[in-house]
Amino acid sequence: MNMSFVLREENRALLERVRDMIRNEIMPLEEEYQAEINKGDRWQYTERQAEILEGLKAKAKAAGLWNFWLTDSDKGFGLTTVEYAYFAEEMGKTPLGAEVFNCSAPDTGNMEVFERYGTETMKEQWFKPLLEGEIRSAYLMTEPDVASSDATNISMSCVRDGDDYVLNGEKWWSSGAGDPRCKVYIVMVKTGGDDLPKHKRQSMIVVPADTPGIEILRPMEVYGHDDAPHGHMHIRFTDVRVPAENILLGEGRGFEIAQGRLGPGRIHHCMRAIGQAEMALEQMCKRALQREAFGKKLAQLGANFDIIAECRMEIEMARLLCLKAAWYMDQGDARAAAPWISQIKVVAPRVALKVIDEAVQMFGGQGVSQDTPLAIAWTHVRTLRLADGPDAVHRRQVARAELKKHTQEKI
Template identity: 55%
Template sequence: MDLTQSGRSLDLAARLQAFMAEHIYPNERRYYLEAERLGPWAVYPVVEELKPVARAAGLWNLFLPASDSDGGLTNLEYAPLCEIMGRSLFAPEVFNCAAPDTGNMETLLRYGTEAQRETWLAPLLAGEARSAFAMTEPDVASSDATNISASIVRDGESYVIDGRKWYTTGATDPRCRIIILMGKSDPGSPDAHRRQSMILVPRDAPGVRVVRALPVLGFYGVPDRAAEVVFDHVRVPAANMLLGEGRGFEIAQGRLGPGRIHHCMRLIGLTERVLERMCRRAELRRPFGAPLSEQSVTLERIAEARIGIEQARLLTLKAAWMMDTKGNKAARQEIAMIKVAAPLMAQKVVDWAIQVFGGGGTNNDHLLAAALATARLLRLADGPDEVHRNQIARLEIRRHGATDPRITGGGAAVLDLAESERMGREGLWPPPAA
């Protein structure tokens, strides 16, 4: 396994770090104030001001995959760049590398027709529009995506869509032009994973109603523009179907694998920044006559945070390398592992940092409250921990079932009676007490 970064990735990383120092960190407080005062239905001016600066600097659409675009980056090359951008919650959008747009753009790039790409992908790549992704539903356990019940019904040269979605990321953004919706197009199919399809729904189509913005642990618009959306007899052209009827799960797997890598690397970057702040704060605060940095509990937590971040980063880079060299399917266990490990690690580290900061850590003066909301959210987004753990365990059982225990020494069979008696006769068991 070779995790060496290419020269191009190293160059982009240095340029990103310089841009973050000059433009992102100094504007964070302005961003949070705009988000709080303008709310989740508005465009935040600071983001729009910085986008052309990032584009002029050549730091634009860095997420584009090498497998699907000329000049794109591999997952391994992009991972550290994603980590740098993730140090600030508003940075990814400045570089046109924010969710859900990245996943939606990759979906259109990989599965869209030429006409779909021209209509919807081009303005997204240019940063002229934003998008939303509608999968989760309030009325069913959406962690099992076969439960998704929004209906997609063919009617002549159109499809008619009915359903209620929530946590539809990006739907309140006034620049949102297109929603990728997952729904049930063939409820009677004997194959439960061929009942679903994904379809392109214009945000301004009649019958699309954004009911409300949803807070994420009290935050509106930051860290996410979550929304509840109703689709009431929405009619779209048949040409808006992605890839074909019954291909929704196939698209979801192609979309969510890279997206999970991106989420985890951004979260690792955010946690690195939190740990740095925690260390600086521990040096400054002097309760009971000594700095917090001399207390063993603080030192232990800082050490555990360092260990956890390194473990999560290495596992994420391994997953990225496997996706590049062996394919997303072969890397699915590693992808599931990072999706469990990184948010749990981040949530713990941010919680420790809040303890060091005291009461100030619970407001957003130090960005910790938004960081905690982000980490906790990502234990649910793109599949909850429990689903990923089940997949990890099933793949592990299957892997060992395919090996010969005589070679690996991993047998778990109980000795049969004849073998036990033989070993007793040969004196391999201790003799019975007199």
């Protein structure tokens, strides 16, 4: 099996341009951007915040550094998933990176859904402005009253009534729904009864965010942080009427669409997590060489040499596993790629959390404060161990794939 993780020459130059923009134009504005969040209404962008973000996006788009995630489309750069891994890692090194290059979740997954499964009307109304970075979107799957890690439990009612579907129920952890630019939701709903096969009961439907009957109950907090103005919202639907043509592919096709959407999304998250780990290690090393205690540099105290070495080795192992999963995705066999995606979905956040935590420890009290990006990075990566399926579910999938090699029984 000829497995290559090499970037093509033209894409190496492209990656260097992305890396340069991140280091020299985006990172210098991070602190100012974050400081704007607490000014006025946290769920609206201040004039300066919008100026920073939209200015950077305009620069990236003008430079042709845009929509790298389109790995299987004639609208992108034609990157393989392996090649995109390197770009996503760089974008993960700054909180603004993904959006500046129009590569942020949940928009990338939603755009894939619109491109693959949407009608021409949906593509014109939603896919086109998302592709241009003019609006944002949200993906609503998780529900507060059922164990949503088993998606067959999804139970939001979606009942046909004439030319409409009527939605009732609640969703939470709806990432991005708090953003004032969020204009559309893709919602996983239950359309079939319990008499149908369990994977034919759910559907996906497109819901404009301003549809009557939608109520945002509250922003969900991650360890006390609400992630404004992006937000992870708890939303109630009360007799929300949506045109019947807004259902994607037809009733009972929800799982088919979800698998097409979540596979790439899971690995994109992992790629960015590796970038966060790299930045944490860089900050840790700089701190270890600049700070002194007991008459020595921190690097020379305790087990810090070993800690730095272990972090470097674990990042390298995680990156290689991520690239291997990406390679399997590029082969076009979703079933063969699935166990590898599950492996990296467990490993990448685990490694990134360890490295970030060690960096926090090196910074001492400053590490858990607002004076470094480490505390917020830790909360985001800790959430990743739950997003798109908790670790236990992915480990179950890895174990099942391994056991199937040795038995004909159903596992």
